[in-house]
Amino acid sequence: MKYVIIGGGAAALSCIEGIRSIDKAGEITLVSKETYPFYGRPLISYLLEGKTTMENVLAYRPADYEATHGVHALRGETVTAIDASAHTVALASGELLPYDRLCITTGSVPFIPPMDGLEQVEDKTTFWTLDDALGLKAMLGEGRDKRVLILGAGLIGLKCAEGILHLAASVDVVDLAPRILPAVLPEEPAAIVQRRIEKDGVRFTLGDSVARFEPNLAHLKSGGEIPFDVLVLAVGVRPNAALAADAGCRVERGIVISSGCETSVPDIYAAGDCTAQSDPETGKPRVLAIWPNAMMQGETAGRRMAGGEASFDKGVPMNATGFMGLHLISAGSYDGELLLSRTPDAYKALYVRDDRLVGFIMLGDVERAGIYTSLVRERTPLSSIDFELIRETPQLMAFSATERARKLGGAHL
């Protein structure tokens, strides 16, 4: 069996693991645009911040991983086209690679809205790859004298701000939305996080956008101006689905995949940020561009490609991150009755609908948050547990003794 994987991120890695859990002998070829071995993309801000090292970033898996897993990796190589009927992929080098089963894990591409004068800005970058991060570091230099303007107050923009704050003279963040983390948090918790980030010196301009750039000056729609030396574009990302669309795969923003990670074209699978999978709430395809999703889908795709059984349909939006020491974990949707608790150093919101916990947000104290995540993921009927108890703190005591025996006594593990 000949397997080809396009992309070299989280989904590609777990696709290999899925294949190898079943087929130890088949030929696996991986084609990845980036030249680095597997690395944790979310680590790039921690690298700039000094919380990890280049050596650790590149050691997501042991150095001999590809050798021990029988992977032939073509790094620094790009797939230019897929011919689904001939079962081949074309490489930029001109080579044609035959496949029996193909997995597309092309990830996301940063989205750059057209903006007047952007081409005049010399030092600008997106913040998505390790090369982006290293390039940004080089632009900032050692002098701590560069003023940075970040467009986008989403997770990526804010992690970037945290990562470079100590390397920059100043950091300004501009977002069209009236609050930070608009896709992750409602107003109140967003304001708490914003205050924490501002305390360390990041300046926010919200509900505004750039009308026009001069080489070192942003003119805002509101009439204001922000001078800068380095510009970071973190407005958002889009699924990188063009290759799949050209190959005939059904694409609705992302490459539409089944719970077995099959695309609409035989023998072509897809996983990770580039996909859209049916949302259990609405039944419509939804893009979930997060790390755990890429890992779950990649493994499912890999097992299926190798002829095994696997399915994944429990994708839940979730985030774990922190800013300046303030931890944040959230999961699910916020469409439900809000049960709120606040203490001086913690904020917790639980969202309940139809006898289920549909989502939650924890700020500050995030201890044992995964117990809540599992209620969301497993759609546990709240009437089957002691909800008053678990509402106070996440705990296994809230489950029945039988359920605990199963969980802790290994009655089924």
Added chain:
Amino acid sequence: MKKVYVNEQWCLGCHLCEYYCAFANSGKSSMIKALKDRHIAPRIRIEERNNISFAVSCRHCTDPLCVKSCISGALSIADGAVMVDSSKCVGCFSCIMACPYGALSRSEAGVIQKCELCKKNEFGMPLCVQGCPNKAIVYEER
């Protein structure tokens, strides 16, 4: 593989397992040196309420959600046990978000700690189990 299993009905709620865990991972030579006047941060935790108590530590899941969620590669599976390399951990707590048992916690250094079945310390076999006076936690195949 051998794992730590809980016999809830035998748990006395004495918290000895927590103390043994803290000692086993302290690197100190005696329990007194390790624990005297200190706030302990064990990797096994007792939950208790009314007359019920039980210990919770990592289940070493066959398909661990924590490992899949880890953005740094700090968590990995070695011979069936889920291990943590704290030098790689960046403290994002994605693993805390993912673990259905609430079995990972923050260490004093701000990174992740979890039960590693005493495989990395000098005891080589879970000291919590050895310290439990009533066999409410056992280390066995099931």
